Amino acid sequence: MTHGVATSHAPPRPQSFLRRHVFSVDHKVIGRQYLDLALVAVVTGMVLSWIMRFHLGWPETPVPGLGKLAPTGAAGGVITPEYYLALMTMHGTIMVFFVLTTAPFAGFGNFFLPIHVGAEDMAFPRINMMSFWVTLVAFLVLLSAFFVGDGPPLSGWTAYAPLSAVGKDAGPGQGVGQTLWAISIAIFCVAQLLGSLNFIATTLDLRTRGMSLARLPFATWAWFITSVIGLVAFAVLMPACILLILDRVAGTSFFIPAGLVISDRLQPHAGGSPLLWQHLFWFFGHPEVYIAILPGFGIVSQILPVFARKPLLGPRVFITCLIAIAFLSYTVWGHHMFLSGMNPLSATLFSVPTLVITIPATIITLLWIGTLYGARLRFTSASLFALGFVSVFVSGGISGFFLAQPSTDIYLHGTYFVVAHFHFVMGVAAMFGIFAGTYFWFPKMFGRMMNETLGRWHFWLTFIGVYCVFMPMHYLGLAGNVRRYSAFTDEYLQPLIPLHRFITIAALFTGAVQLIFLFNLIRSRLRGPKAPDNPWEATTLEWSTSSPPPHDNFGGRQPVVSHGPNEYGNAGPRDYVMQADPQ
Amino acid sequence: MGKLFAVVVTVIALVSAAIFAFHVWWLPPDISTHGVRIDRQMNETMVVAGALFVLGQLALAGFVWRFSAGERGAPRPVKSFPGGPTPLVVLATVLVGIEILVLTFVGSKVWADVYQTPPAPGALQIEVLGEQFAFYFRYAGADGKFGAMHPEMMNDATENFFGLDPANDTTARDDIVVGSLVIPINQPVVLEMHAKDVNHSFYVPELRIQQDFVPGLVIPLHFTATTPGKYELVCTQLCGLGHYNMRAFVEVKTQPDFAQWLKEKAAAL
Numbered sequence: 001m002t003h004g005v006a007t008s009h010a011p012p013r014p015q016s017f018l019r020r021h022v023f024s025v026d027h028k029v030i031g032r033q034y035l036d037l038a039l040v041a042v043v044t045g046m047v048l049s050w051i052m053r054f055h056l057g058w059p060e061t062p063v064p065g066l067g068k069l070a071p072t073g074a075a076g077g078v079i080t081p082e083y084y085l086a087l088m089t090m091h092g093t094i095m096v097f098f099v100l101t102t103a104p105f106a107g108f109g110n111f112f113l114p115i116h117v118g119a120e121d122m123a124f125p126r127i128n129m130m131s132f133w134v135t136l137v138a139f140l141v142l143l144s145a146f147f148v149g150d151g152p153p154l155s156g157w158t159a160y161a162p163l164s165a166v167g168k169d170a171g172p173g174q175g176v177g178q179t180l181w182a183i184s185i186a187i188f189c190v191a192q193l194l195g196s197l198n199f200i201a202t203t204l205d206l207r208t209r210g211m212s213l214a215r216l217p218f219a220t221w222a223w224f225i226t227s228v229i230g231l232v233a234f235a236v237l238m239p240a241c242i243l244l245i246l247d248r249v250a251g252t253s254f255f256i257p258a259g260l261v262i263s264d265r266l267q268p269h270a271g272g273s274p275l276l277w278q279h280l281f282w283f284f285g286h287p288e289v290y291i292a293i294l295p296g297f298g299i300v301s302q303i304l305p306v307f308a309r310k311p312l313l314g315p316r317v318f319i320t321c322l323i324a325i326a327f328l329s330y331t332v333w334g335h336h337m338f339l340s341g342m343n344p345l346s347a348t349l350f351s352v353p354t355l356v357i358t359i360p361a362t363i364i365t366l367l368w369i370g371t372l373y374g375a376r377l378r379f380t381s382a383s384l385f386a387l388g389f390v391s392v393f394v395s396g397g398i399s400g401f402f403l404a405q406p407s408t409d410i411y412l413h414g415t416y417f418v419v420a421h422f423h424f425v426m427g428v429a430a431m432f433g434i435f436a437g438t439y440f441w442f443p444k445m446f447g448r449m450m451n452e453t454l455g456r457w458h459f460w461l462t463f464i465g466v467y468c469v470f471m472p473m474h475y476l477g478l479a480g481n482v483r484r485y486s487a488f489t490d491e492y493l494q495p496l497i498p499l500h501r502f503i504t505i506a507a508l509f510t511g512a513v514q515l516i517f518l519f520n521l522i523r524s525r526l527r528g529p530k531a532p533d534n535p536w537e538a539t540t541l542e543w544s545t546s547s548p549p550p551h552d553n554f555g556g557r558q559p560v561v562s563h564g565p566n567e568y569g570n571a572g573p574r575d576y577v578m579q580a581d582p583q
Numbered sequence: 584m585g586k587l588f589a590v591v592v593t594v595i596a597l598v599s600a601a602i603f604a605f606h607v608w609w610l611p612p613d614i615s616t617h618g619v620r621i622d623r624q625m626n627e628t629m630v631v632a633g634a635l636f637v638l639g640q641l642a643l644a645g646f647v648w649r650f651s652a653g654e655r656g657a658p659r660p661v662k663s664f665p666g667g668p669t670p671l672v673v674l675a676t677v678l679v680g681i682e683i684l685v686l687t688f689v690g691s692k693v694w695a696d697v698y699q700t701p702p703a704p705g706a707l708q709i710e711v712l713g714e715q716f717a718f719y720f721r722y723a724g725a726d727g728k729f730g731a732m733h734p735e736m737m738n739d740a741t742e743n744f745f746g747l748d749p750a751n752d753t754t755a756r757d758d759i760v761v762g763s764l765v766i767p768i769n770q771p772v773v774l775e776m777h778a779k780d781v782n783h784s785f786y787v788p789e790l791r792i793q794q795d796f797v798p799g800l801v802i803p804l805h806f807t808a809t810t811p812g813k814y815e816l817v818c819t820q821l822c823g824l825g826h827y828n829m830r831a832f833v834e835v836k837t838q839p840d841f842a843q844w845l846k847e848k849a850a851a852l
């Protein structure tokens with residue numbers, strides 16, 4: 001391979017504190033900044049979900065201290081129906097955009113993609129820095145909705161029009177709060193577009209000598225394909241948000257038809273289509289699921305061989321399946337809209353690719369399980385979370401069969417069954433990917449080992465906890481329990497309240513368990529034992545350099561790659577060949 | 584550690600599957616003519632998906648149990664999966680492929696019967712209005728015609744939910760507007776669904792029917808109820824702060840009871 005005769009892309013190491021640690025163009029600093037942002041976001045999003053779950057279990061009991069934090073939304077600590085929806089909207093938005101997109105893709109991707117390809121930095125370091133700061137602005141704009149007059153919007157993370165488009169007539173939070181939401185997401189799209197471009201350019205142009213595409217590590221393949229998906233998906237969401245903002249502030253009617261009477265006021269709009277928003281949103285929204293989960297596929301495929309001590313089964317099949325999923329991900333968005341009022345014939349047409357996409361996903365799952373065959377499995381926090389990922393991904397993927405078919409979706413759409421499905425498949429599974437990646441790469445990122453005992457406790461309690469939280473939601477859905485309800489006034493829902501209480505207790509418990517992780521993270525960053533260069537005996541380039549890597553990643557030398565990333569299980573005392581090992 | 588993992592995954596898989604299999608929580612009894620086929624599709628999907636779920640989890644658990652490194656002794660050499668990835672690719676493609684073909688072939692007919700075929704001639708036509716946060720229903724009255732809707736005349740305070748103009752519109756004068764959906768058994772019913780303000784949805788679990796209201800569109804929805812009784816109709820599309828409380832009742836009556844009810848409502852106008 002003659003590709004990538006490296007040119008120096010790492011600017012000289014700056015001296016000032018601000019340029020080194022805050023406004024840094026070093027992809028490693030930016031990757032850590034993304035991960036820190038995601039950590040703040042995930043704590044926020046999880047606290048919001050605790051308040052919601054507490055309210056669902058014990059609607060009349062005040063949440064301690066909440067009355068002071070949100071005097072209008074939760075006077076005396078008991079949240080109002082509109083505040084419940086506001087918390088739900090913010091929970092979904094924060095988690096999907098600022099955690100599940102930010103951590104596994106932008107966070108780990110930024111830190112490791114350039115190192116994986118043997119480059120000194122991203123192709124466009126300054127644009128890279130800009131992507132992070134634009135993401136931070138988007139996050140702050142979103143959070144500011146908590147502090148405006150009517151509070152945050154209540155139209156959900158999907159912001160269906162016209163509820164999201166007509167302004168404050170539609171309810172509390174639908175004034176300034178909803179506008180801030182749309183602005184935040186539009187800004188977020190800019191950051192993602194810049195980031196995706198950077199990932200693509202870096203992967204294609206900055207590969208070091210010998211790093212052919214076939215030798216790219218699996219995580220980098222996943223980040224690369226995720227970037228391609230993101231480039232198209234966010235390029236649609238951004239104009240959709242701009243049109244929404246125009247409907248709200250400039251009096252246009254892209255998503256609002258004529259003749260709507262809201263709060264006894266005939267709305268001054270005509271000619272728009274609520275379904276247009278749904279099509280644009282889900283054209284982004286379904287690929288977004290893969291943006292959240294494909295990096296997890298890559299991380300798990302990179303981690304499992306390390307701890308199984310044998311190569312990933314079918315590496316080319318794996319990459320082919322990733323590419324197939326990327327293409328198919330653009331053909332399935334209508335399965336969110338079977339009952340939306342679109343042409344019912346198109347429901348059948350959208351159903352077919354939705355079911356077909358399970359074939360590459362099933363193949364990938366079987367490759368992971370097949371990789372375990374004949375392995376010499378080592379159990380660490382990283383490998384446990386990678387194995388846990390396979391389990392929760394199977395659980396979440398299977399329930400897709402029910403929702404992919406219009407005939408069964410008639411009953412299950414809009415129920416907790418859907419909540420269970422997407423939390424397992426893109427929430428829990430993606431989080432397990434993030435945890436696995438954290439335990440795996442922490443030594444490289446910070447030069448210190450994490451505490452394994454705490455890590456294993458974290459795994460076991462989280463693994464059992466998430467099943468107790470999300471598996472029962474399937475049962476709720478089968479019983480017809482509607483989602484997005486802040487209270488259960490319907491008679492047929494009364495018998496389900498004990499199950500809701502069980503879920504609430506499990507959710508509070510699983511949430512509390514995450515404090516173990518947080519403690520481990522902070523303590524190990526400060527006081528963990530020094531990490532060797534290659535603690536897990538792995539092959540990829542990041543393990544050929546020091547922990548943490550120097551400013552230019554490889555200390556002034558350009559790595560030359562002579563091997564693929566998948567060479568484990570050799571006979572002899574050293575059972576693996578590193579990518580940078582000589583021929 | 585591997586054995587612990589295997590046991591935990593096995594227990595989770597079997598307990599979860601048993602709760603599904605024994606219908607600890609399940610769909611309420613169906614009261615529609617089309618629902619039996621939706622339930623059959625649900626059951627078939629449950630069997631196939633359930634089998635894949637249990638097999639997948641058990642395979643994971645089994646391999647982790649069997650292939651742990653262990654603490655002592657010389658490391659044994661690793662083995663590759665027999666036949667490489669090809670058998671797994673074929674297995675996944677054939678197994679899931681057949682499942683997709685079967686589910687799509689049967690399922691799309693079930694779907695088409697509800698959503699793609701026109702209602703039977705002579706179906707009882709009822710207009711439904713979804714608004715923040717209530718449902719209203721309108722019957723055409725003696726003339727069999729619905730009065731036109733005028734959004735600018737909609738007014739909840741005067742109970743003119745549909746924006747009717749009886750002063751100028753003779754067809755509107757005998758329209759019956761009520762807050763519960765009252766329907767006869769064994770007669771096809773077709774709803775014409777209007778949204779006054781934002782998206783709503785019409786969901787009656789026992790009727791096995793769900794459909795969004797979309798502002799600007801009139802959406803037809805037809806079904807036939809088979810069992811008299813009182814059932815809950817709830818909104819499943821997020822519509823604002825009172826979404827959780829947007830509900831109404833569906834009263835399914837025998838044919839004579841329904842005729843009597845309609846007569847009383849017409850007389851009360």
